Amino acid sequence: MPPADLRAALRTAARDPDRLSDAQAEALLGADGGALEELCATADALRARRAGDEITHVVNRNLDVERVGAGTPAARARVRELAAEAQRLGATEVCAQGPLPPGAPADGYLDLVRDVAAGAPGVHLHAFRPPEVADAAARRGSSPREFLEAARAAGLGSVPGTAARILDDDVRARLAGGPDLPVARWVELVTTAHEVGLTSTATMVHGHVESPAHQVAHLRLLASIAERTGGFTEFIPMPFVPPPGAALPAGCRPGPDAREVRAVTAVARLLLAGRIDHVQAPWPKLDEALVLQLLAGGADDLGGLLLDGELDPSAGQERGLTLTRSDVERLAASLGRGVRRRTTRYGEVADPAPAPA
Template sequence: MTIIGDSGRQIGPLTDAEAVELLGADGADLEDLCARADALRRDLVGDTLTFVVNRNLDTERVGAGTDESRERVRALVAEAAGLGATEICMQGPLPAGAPRDGYLDLIRTITGAAPGIHLHAFRPAEVADAAARLGVTPREFLRRARDAGLGSVPGTGAKILDDDVRTRWAGGPDLPVSDWVDLITTAHEVGLTSTATMVFGHDETPAQQVAHLRLLAGIAERTGGFTEFIAMPFTPPPGAAAPAHTRPTVREMRAVIAVARIMLAGRINHLQAPWPKVGARDAITLLRGGADDLGGLLLDGELDPSAGQEQGLSLTRADVDKIAAELGRPARQRTTRYGLA
């Protein structure tokens, strides 16, 4: 695919070497890169700033599988739906002692609490865990999950799709790249969409970032199952021994978004500016350089705000409108799959 940017200048397809060079862009070169990525964004998806109204739940905190925990989940989901949420997002493994079919039970509980709510849940590692608990293949679990009401899976846990990097980051063995790819691909094949992600800025090289994007683009070409791409800056976990370079700079974040826009064009056309990870101000900067989506509002609610993994991080519709006004773009609520909400 040849991608034409502003003023008719060709900006794609990129060789790996060209993409690596662009990731190092700075000064006027960076401004030019971001302007062309933003022009490509406009050509592909228009000027509308999209967002989804969702609530984040932590599987371990709500998935005990008892009558009491089910009632709590139903109340949390009903509250979210009452506040306007169209999506429940859930990540993390089941707690110890949960029933062997606990993942399926949780899906049924959530989707039964608010008919029409979209459940976006269970990373590849949790899909593998759920299948192992039930003694079935991941494909069979995903089929059962789909039939129980699961709508999509988070493509998180991707980190950098390089086994050496993943082992270093985890401090030991991590889910192998081949397993992550197989689990995501299988989810797409049974009719579940997913996000695509990259966590960057630890000790990986620009070449490894480019290889990661190439791999995602290849999956997207085969399955068409990715709804969006989210690039998240690495943040050391509390108490962890951090490398000397602990967080990407704004320059690095802008370059990654711009290069991802060019490399993924026609394969994954929606790029999110992850405001909970970068803050609203830097999210606006990324939305001026190739990103088009703001992600979820992450409603906390009042019943049990601590039930979510990102408690205290929430946007209102007024916040979104303010961001859209600063960008000079219209804002529109979307569904998980980018339909009209």
């Protein structure tokens, strides 16, 4: 039998998750054994009510801005070719992350938007994390708002809400080994994107130097932003994966175990319900068994298929990691669930062209 405080938290989660206190949410993050199974079942019931029973995915292609964004005529032509290839393969989204390489033109970020739009008209461009938005504004001598407005006019559809790590300045500094983008600046850049009409994802990297209290505070902050702007399309709880051979900061864990990944996903579903109603299982960082547990414990989305294409398979940051339509259908079938191909904003896909099998 779990402790009384955990039992009370489970009852509150089942009856009205909006009434969960921070202390109760922290207790749920520590759930294990039967209590973990009850937590995940409660989160999954809420998932069914808020997001339905279909497992969603988007057909997309990743581009590493630092690798493809040199801004030369040849490089710009290559971006157009890569975007066109992605569209031919059935992609409705191109995702571009990372900074421009040294020596790129001051308006290189805008050029990339224009080139994707030219190469793949109608494809949704999901690009530029908060650090890149700040970099773009600095390079062109404008405010972030002015850059985001110009980028939206040129064809940008949404921005990744990554680089969030944990939204606590002390944790961010410890994890980065020095100064990091301040929390207030991250919030400012993301909310500005929402204000100019762009949507974004919301993320949390967990399993390093943070505590359950930090995780809860992070989720509460995202919920408050969502209440103000309505601009988050989904939440992605991302397990910390240290770079191979990297020295970890003092007190840093080498990533979360499966129990924590499941608990974080379930608690996120409870705390964000009605504010961010889609929770993603980040399949590139997890094994299949754990992905299935997350889809049965609060998650409803698998994110992007991450097509590599043939023109330049190494042009994306997660090259070599590709999910097929058959993979998605197999995972869904094992849970007795349906599959829905979605747009970036979770709409219906107008183009009936099938995703690669």
